[in-house]
Amino acid sequence: xxxxxxxARRLVVLVPTLFFVSLLIFSLQQLLPGDAAVALAGEEHDxxxxxxxxxxxxxxxxxxxxxAIWMGRVLRGDFGESMRNKIPVSQLLAAKLPVTVELAxxxxxxxxxxxxxxxxxxxxxxxxxxxxxxxxxxxxxxxxPHFWLGIMLILLFAVHLGWLPASGxxxxxxxxxxNLATIALPSFVLGTGVGxxxxxxxxxxxxxxxxxxxxxxxxxxSVRERMVVLKHALRNALIPVVTLGAIxxxxxxxGAVLTEQIFAIPGFGxxxxxxxxxxxxxxxxxxxxxxxxxxxxxxxxxxxLAFLVNPRLRGSA
Amino acid sequence: xxxxxxxxxxxxxxxPSALGRLLRRPSAATAVGVVGAFxxxxxxxxxxxxxxxxxxxxxAVRKAPSMLHRLGTxxxxxxxxxxxxxxxxxxxxxxxxxxxxxxxxxxxxGLVSGYAGGWIDDLIMRITDAMLAIPFLIVAIALAAFLxxxxxxxxxxxxxxxxxxxxxxARNTVLAVKAEEYVEAARALGGSPLRIGARAxxxxxxxxxxxxxxxxxxxxxxxxxxxxxxxxGQQPPAPSWGSMLNxxxxxxSQAPWMALYPGLAxxxxxxxxxxxxxxxxxxxxxxxx
Numbered sequence: 054x055x056x057x058x059x060x061a062r063r064l065v066v067l068v069p070t071l072f073f074v075s076l077l078i079f080s081l082q083q084l085l086p087g088d089a090a091v092a093l094a095g096e097e098h099d100x101x102x103x104x105x106x107x108x109x110x111x112x113x114x115x116x117x118x119x120x121a122i123w124m125g126r127v128l129r130g131d132f133g134e135s136m137r138n139k140i141p142v143s144q145l146l147a148a149k150l151p152v153t154v155e156l157a158x159x160x161x162x163x164x165x166x167x168x169x170x171x172x173x174x175x176x177x178x179x180x181x182x183x184x185x186x187x188x189x190x191x192x193x194x195x196x197x198p199h200f201w202l203g204i205m206l207i208l209l210f211a212v213h214l215g216w217l218p219a220s221g222x223x224x225x226x227x228x229x230x231x232n233l234a235t236i237a238l239p240s241f242v243l244g245t246g247v248g249x250x251x252x253x254x255x256x257x258x259x260x261x262x263x264x265x266x267x268x269x270x271x272x273x274x275s276v277r278e279r280m281v282v283l284k285h286a287l288r289n290a291l292i293p294v295v296t297l298g299a300i301x302x303x304x305x306x307x308g309a310v311l312t313e314q315i316f317a318i319p320g321f322g323x324x325x326x327x328x329x330x331x332x333x334x335x336x337x338x339x340x341x342x343x344x345x346x347x348x349x350x351x352x353x354x355x356x357x358l359a360f361l362v363n364p365r366l367r368g369s370a
Numbered sequence: 371x372x373x374x375x376x377x378x379x380x381x382x383x384x385x386p387s388a389l390g391r392l393l394r395r396p397s398a399a400t401a402v403g404v405v406g407a408f409x410x411x412x413x414x415x416x417x418x419x420x421x422x423x424x425x426x427x428x429x430a431v432r433k434a435p436s437m438l439h440r441l442g443t444x445x446x447x448x449x450x451x452x453x454x455x456x457x458x459x460x461x462x463x464x465x466x467x468x469x470x471x472x473x474x475x476x477x478x479x480g481l482v483s484g485y486a487g488g489w490i491d492d493l494i495m496r497i498t499d500a501m502l503a504i505p506f507l508i509v510a511i512a513l514a515a516f517l518x519x520x521x522x523x524x525x526x527x528x529x530x531x532x533x534x535x536x537x538x539x540a541r542n543t544v545l546a547v548k549a550e551e552y553v554e555a556a557r558a559l560g561g562s563p564l565r566i567g568a569r570a571x572x573x574x575x576x577x578x579x580x581x582x583x584x585x586x587x588x589x590x591x592x593x594x595x596x597x598x599x600x601x602x603g604q605q606p607p608a609p610s611w612g613s614m615l616n617x618x619x620x621x622x623s624q625a626p627w628m629a630l631y632p633g634l635a636x637x638x639x640x641x642x643x644x645x646x647x648x649x650x651x652x653x654x655x656x657x658x659x
Contacts (some may be wrong), residue, residue, distance in 0.1 A: 073500030084516040181446055196641035198592050200599055201633030212623045248615055304505050326600060329515040341512050345504045
């Protein structure tokens with residue numbers, strides 16, 4: 054199968070998935086206790102304002118029609134207006150996206166720097182103390198509650214040592230040094246979790262490829278062990294890791310809720326939490342919808358990457 | 371992780387039970403011990419806690435750990451150890467109830483989806499895909515936000531967020547098992563779908579669901595503490611590890627003990643559950659032996 058056909062087929066499957074995603078997110082609104090118009094009006098209890106909202110969002114119409122109108126707007130990039138600061142949600146999303154992307158890129162870099170070497174060591178030195186240490190490290194990275202790790206790192210690096218700021222964010226265009234200082238701790242916090250996952254997958258894939266026939270052949274030809282591990286085994290072991298990396302990157306784009314909250318980083322996560330607390334439902338729906346969309350697309354990107362690097366997939370299905 | 375055996379020993383003796391094999395692994399046995407200890411602490415909270423977990427004492431605000439208050443006191447003079455012990459209840463409940471809900475819903479739905487196939491399967495799987503497209507914690511936060519903040523709603527939200535993973539797992543297991551010869555045989559013998567489902571397929575669905583449960587209980591405990599940290603879970607003054615951390619964040623420099631212990635508790639139980647999950651997979655999943 055050729056690449057365009059593969060992508061086209063995957064895109065066709067994506068349509069129903071995204072349809073159900075939008076349906077789920079729309080139906081969140083139906084969970085609001087009591088009259089949705091009153092809930093959406095938030096602090097404004099003025100009946101005129103409530104009536105205006107009811108009319109604006111067509112809340113007096115049947116639910117399927119409400120969905121159709123809402124979806125029609127979303128498809129045109131109109132996610133509604135933030136109740137709180139009266140700006141379009143799409144504008145807010147556009148402002149937060151670069152921050153979240155920067156955080157995700159830095160976290161991913163840290164995850165790869167920790168995860169892949171640790172995974173290789175754990176596979177090559179199976180049973181040795183260094184491999185056990187790598188395994189324990191990965192499991193700890195997976196198990197530690199990130200928001201707590203963040204708090205502890207603030208305590209150490211900001212409160213006690215005073216090396217890094219406790220929270221806040223400075224744009225890289227404004228001051229790159231301060232930007233890196235503000236992003237270092239949150240990236241590390243997120244990177245440890247993803248690093249743990251990457252490590253375990255790298256280890257699993259390496260153990261498998263190291264036992265493969267072509268690796269044994271390479272060894273029999275007395276290729277240097279370093280070359281066997283890094284060139285022959287690692288290259289194939291990285292295929293599943295690449296796919297996983299794309300999926301994890303998608304998760305990072307939306308999964309940094311608490312970390313952004315703790316470090317006061319103004320990205321998607323903080324926008325979601327602020328939306329929740331301000332009862333700003335259009336904001337909540339907008340963030341969830343865009344994160345889900347990005348996540349689905351990155352999943353697809355991961356599969357396409359796997360398709361590109363793995364010739365065996367091209368034959369099947 | 372397969373090791374090529376040097377000799378082929380023909381074993382006649384009965385293999386020890388899965389539980390026996392699990393407990394023979396030092397890491398898994400330790401994990402079982404840690405989880406068991408937390409369960410005992412949660413059950414025996416009224417007898418173990420040295421103080422009333424919600425009793426405030428403005429004469430002992432943010433006191434450092436001492437003989438009287440082993441782990442110190444919080445911003446309104448409540449004993450941190452007592453709150454930690456009672457908080458184990460919220461965490462374990464929020465770990466167990468949503469996962470139990472998700473498993474109980476996913477078994478019949480997975481059976482129907484996998485066994486019936488056709489449009490029912492398509493519909494259930496598309497909804498599952500859609501739910502999987504939104505990250506776990508985001509689903510939980512969004513649901514908890516719309517349902518309103520309370521521990522019960524947090525548990526409902528976590529249960530719904532956990533459902534798609536189990537549903538897909540259950541359905542895929544059914545698909546794999548359905549093709550096995552003994553299921554064919556049961557069908558050829560004229561067994562009703564219900565009987566085949568209950569007698570031939572269900573027992574094979576359980577091992578993967580058990581492994582996934584252990585890992586998801588860990589994720590659910592983190593989700594509960596995250597929701598409570600955000601104020602969307604356990605409501606004050608009732609203790610929860612997540613809400614304790616929320617309060618602690620404001621007094622980091624003056625009272626670091628408030629932040630240290632609840633986090634360690636979450637870390638310990640989640641680590642234990644993840645180790646247990648790994649052990650269960652090694653024992654129950656033939657591919658990982």
